[in-house]
Amino acid sequence: NAGVMQNPRHLVRRRGQEARLRCSPMKGHSHVYWYRQLPEEGLKFMVYLQKENIIDESGMPKERFSAEFPKEGPSILRIQQVVRGDSAAYFCASSPRGTRITDTQYFGPGTRLTVL
């Protein structure tokens, strides 16, 4: 059973470009979470999605960031017009359901975004 897949593992963008980060949850998981890890910091929650629905985006910056989890295909975290402060590791996690707070979240290896 494959774990959570994220690609690309490393992404380099110049200021003003767009970054697209992909996350394929574990098989059978329909809940996806995105977290951002800035250098020397812990992970910060960004957004929680179910298939075709954004459940909680309280951690997402109001501008330039968006996320989706379509019926088919991976979840996408999109950052438009990237700035140097967006440089971070972005982690995706999945769980079989989100209704029970004890459900374990399984993390992917992360995408390390560098903005030049």
Add this chain to the structure above:
Amino acid sequence: AQSVTQLGSHVSVSEGALVLLRCNYSSSVPPYLFWYVQYPNQGLQLLLKYTSAATLVKGINGFEAEFKKSETSFHLTKPSAHMSDAAEYFCAVSDTGGGNKLTFGTGTQLKVEL
């Protein structure tokens, strides 16, 4: 809102020595607490979780943690450190307000020396 504080951003122990990584939580409701480990350039792996059953929780790789309500603590321990334990460790609390987004501490880097 829930939060966790990890005391000591860097901890160094000798191989074979006790590992103690500290985590204190703040929560107005009974918390659900987790410890994750992150190896360099990898994602997070769950070590153990507390979900209000037993207060002493055993996890993988010989780690365990004890939930102490009176001290609002959830410290991670391992009796004997191994070189392979060198990694970053994160304590996290689950949001009880709906969904289960995690709030992480700032992490503790564990170094194991010969």
